[in-house]
Amino acid sequence: MQGYVDCHCHISSKDFDKDLEEVVESSKQAGVLAILAVAEHAGEFEKIIELSQRFPGFIFPCLGVHPVQEVSPEQQRGASLQDLDAALPLIEKYKDQLVAIGEVGLDFTPRFVRGETDKDVQRKVLIRDLITLASINSQGKPHCLVSSNEFRLWCSFSGSACRRAAASGSSSRRQIHWLIAIVL
Numbered sequence: 001m002q003g004y005v006d007c008h009c010h011i012s013s014k015d016f017d018k019d020l021e022e023v024v025e026s027s028k029q030a031g032v033l034a035i036l037a038v039a040e041h042a043g044e045f046e047k048i049i050e051l052s053q054r055f056p057g058f059i060f061p062c063l064g065v066h067p068v069q070e071v072s073p074e075q076q077r078g079a080s081l082q083d084l085d086a087a088l089p090l091i092e093k094y095k096d097q098l099v100a101i102g103e104v105g106l107d108f109t110p111r112f113v114r115g116e117t118d119k120d121v122q123r124k125v126l127i128r129d130l131i132t133l134a135s136i137n138s139q140g141k142p143h144c145l146v147s148s149n150e151f152r153l154w155c156s157f158s159g160s161a162c163r164r165a166a167a168s169g170s171s172s173r174r175q176i177h178w179l180i181a182i183v184l
């Protein structure tokens with residue numbers, strides 16, 4: 001079977017609420033075999049799990065703490081340890097259903113971080129995400145897409161980073177957003 005896997009999709013965004021069925025159907029018709037639904041914050045984790053249950057075998061859930069958190073449509077900030085505290089219990093709760101920890105990463109874009117302290121917090125959040133990933137891996141992953149115990153790291157650079165790199169002709173060193181697979 002040939003097709004595409006969208007390994008970085010914010011399908012839980014309210015932007016898709018009105019025509020989700022249509023989006024899923026048109027994706028399938030375009031050759032998309034699976035969508036990995038990535039999270040930004042704990043507030044959407046349940047919705048992502050529900051979407052994976054509503055579209056089994058097509059939408060696969062990934063939970064994580066995005067490096068940039070939205071305060072309002074006009075205001076964003078770097079991820080905090082409180083964001084992580086809210087996320088970890090739900091990641092633990094749903095760990096057997098996850099195909100990845102994501103979206104996670106670092107984003108030091110000046111408007112999101114006020115200084116070195118904010119950068120350190122983002123690093124701590126990312127490290128804790130990675131520890132959580134390692135913990136889940138060490139427990140064995142029952143929902144392997146491929147029968148293998150191999151640990152793989154998927155890097156999925158954000159569209160904004162890609163656009164910036166393309167525009168500037170060089171790679172962005174301020175943004176690294178990852179989707180980290182557990183066991184595939």
Ligand SMILES: [Zn+2]
Pocket residue numbers: 008010038103158177
């Ligand atoms: Zn993203």
